[in-house]
Each structure stands twice: as C-alpha cells, then as structure tokens.
Amino acid sequence: MLQVNEVAIHFGGVRALDGVTFEVEPGQILGLIGPNGAGKTTLFNCITRIYRPTAGTIRFDGRDLLTTPPHRLAGTGITRTFQNLALFGTLTVFENTLAGGLARSRTGARARAWEILERLDLVDVAGRPAAGLPFGTLKRVELARALMAGPRLVLLDEPAGGLTHSEVNELGRLLVSLRDEYGFAALLVEHHMGLVLGISDHVVALDFGQKIYDGTPAGVREDDAVVAAYLGRAKSGARPETTESDARPEAAESDARPEATEAAR
Numbered sequence: 099m100l101q102v103n104e105v106a107i108h109f110g111g112v113r114a115l116d117g118v119t120f121e122v123e124p125g126q127i128l129g130l131i132g133p134n135g136a137g138k139t140t141l142f143n144c145i146t147r148i149y150r151p152t153a154g155t156i157r158f159d160g161r162d163l164l165t166t167p168p169h170r171l172a173g174t175g176i177t178r179t180f181q182n183l184a185l186f187g188t189l190t191v192f193e194n195t196l197a198g199g200l201a202r203s204r205t206g207a208r209a210r211a212w213e214i215l216e217r218l219d220l221v222d223v224a225g226r227p228a229a230g231l232p233f234g235t236l237k238r239v240e241l242a243r244a245l246m247a248g249p250r251l252v253l254l255d256e257p258a259g260g261l262t263h264s265e266v267n268e269l270g271r272l273l274v275s276l277r278d279e280y281g282f283a284a285l286l287v288e289h290h291m292g293l294v295l296g297i298s299d300h301v302v303a304l305d306f307g308q309k310i311y312d313g314t315p316a317g318v319r320e321d322d323a324v325v326a327a328y329l330g331r332a333k334s335g336a337r338p339e340t341t342e343s344d345a346r347p348e349a350a351e352s353d354a355r356p357e358a359t360e361a362a363r
C-alpha cells in the first residue's frame with residue numbers, strides 16, 4: 099500500500115536518508131526504529147510532503163505522493179501525529195478532533211468525532227481547551243484527530259514519549275484494537291522497544307539514514323547490525339531498554355539523546 103523506494107535526502111553534508119526502501123501492507127503495523135538522528139522523523143516528513151526527497155519515489159496505493167500537494171494528503175487516506183504535539187491550544191478537545199475531519203465531507207463529522215472521543219476515553223474532557231490538559235491526554239487527542247479523517251495509513255511519531263508505564267501498556271492495547279476495528283495500517287516511530295516489538299507486525303531499522311534491518315519483530319534483538327547500532331548501547335542511557343522494562347524515564351532519555359548522537363558521530 100505504501101511503497102518507499104530508494105528515498106534519499108541530504109541537508110548540506112548530512113545524509114539524513116540514503117536510499118531507503120520498504121513497504122507497508124494494508125492493515126499492518128510497521129515499527130520504524132533506530133538511534134537518534136537515524137532519519138525516522140525525516141522519513142515521516144518526506145511521506146507527509148514537509149520535505150522533498152533529493153531522490154527516490156514514494157507511492158501510496160499506486161499514486162505518486164511526491165506530486166500530491168501536502169494539503170491533499172489527508173484526503174488520500176494518510177494522517178499523522180506529532181512527536182511534540184501540534185494541537186490547537188485554544189480549541190477544545192472536541193474541536194481539535196473535528197478539525198481532523200475537514201478533508202472529509204461534513205456529513206456525520208460531529209457524530210464521528212463523538213464516536214472517536216468515546217473510543218479514546220476523551221468524552222469527559224471534550225469541552226475543555228487543549229492547552230493545560232495532561233500530556234498523556236493530549237497524545238490521545240492527537241490520535242483522535244488523526245483518526246477523524248478515516249485514514250488508511252496513520253504515521254505515529256513517538257506516541258509513547260512522555261507516557262507513564264501503565265499509559266504505554268494501555269496505548270499498545272488501544273492501538274491494536276483501533277487497528278483491528280478501523281482497519282488502518284500504521285507506521286510507528288518509537289524508542290520504547292517493549293511497545294514496538296509488542297505490537298508491530300514488521301520492523302524496519304535505520305542508522306545514519308540507511309536501512310539496516312527489515313524483518314520480523316522477533317528477529318530484531320538477534321540482529322547484529324541493530325544490536326551494534328542501537329540496542330547494544332542501552333546501558334549508556336541514551337538507547338532503548340533491551341528488556342520489556344520501561345523503567346527508564348523518558349525525560350532523562352531525551353535529555354541524553356542529542357549528546358549521544360553527537361558522540362556517535
């Protein structure tokens with residue numbers, strides 16, 4: 099359904115993506131992993147037309163996405179959430195959710211918004227402005243907005259970032275049940291390995307803009323290249339836990355990341 103073919107993008111001397119090729123099947127959750135600066139968010143930005151790749155093609159249902167105007171993307175069936183949230187602070191949770199449906203016909207939009215808010219346990223805060231609500235709640239609002247367009251592919255950029263242990267477990271169950279119910283595929287960028295390996299059908303790993311792994315979640319921990327580039331450095335505090343434990347505080351992790359990236363380079 100999504101075909102990313104030999105995609106490359108350079109920022110000055112930095113090869114953020116260097117010939118990346120992979121596919122996402124309908125209904126599949128594909129986990130996209132890799133160390134800081136590997137190119138994961140850049141890939142999202144290429145798919146969603148924020149960045150224009152230097153080379154390569156991206157096709158969705160056979161359609162050339164790189165010639166599709168960015169504002170038509172939701173209409174093609176692709177939506178996303180943002181690592182650092184991109185909600186309208188002064189709008190209510192209901193209004194933020196409704197905004198995700200503007201690419202669809204107005205008919206039934208309000209009813210669909212209520213249905214999604216109920217599904218995501220957001221009815222109690224539906225009338226509250228987004229600004230000031232807890233981070234974990236806002237992450238769910240982003241998901242609600244992404245689902246409003248009735249997507250066939252959702253790009254999830256670190257949905258577990260900043261969530262507590264129990265919230266991450268709950269998120270994993272929620273994503274799988276939403277996928278089963280609504281039938282969308284998902285591209286999941288996430289450092290929380292327990293979540294990625296627990297819910298992904300397939301995993302792709304990037305390192306310095308290149309694909310180093312494309313296979314099953316079960317094979318990830320056994321793969322020498324992924325262990326060397328990413329998992330094997332968990333003890334540094336800048337890499338993910340290699341166990342299912344998520345005791346590692348997210349804030350400390352992100353503080354450590356840029357420095358670790360510099361060191362790695």
Ligand SMILES: Nc1ncnc2c1ncn2[C@@H]1O[C@H](COP(=O)(O)OP(=O)(O)OP(=O)(O)O)[C@@H](O)[C@H]1O
Pocket residue numbers: 109112113114132133134135136137138139140141355
């Ligand atoms: N607009 C830009 N201008 C210059 N360099 C950029 C730009 N966007 C990304 N980069 C660089 O491209 C590389 C890939 O960054 P990207 O944010 O995609 O990594 P990532 O895998 O998402 O990392 P993280 O896990 O920390 O979010 C980095 O070296 C980054 O500094």
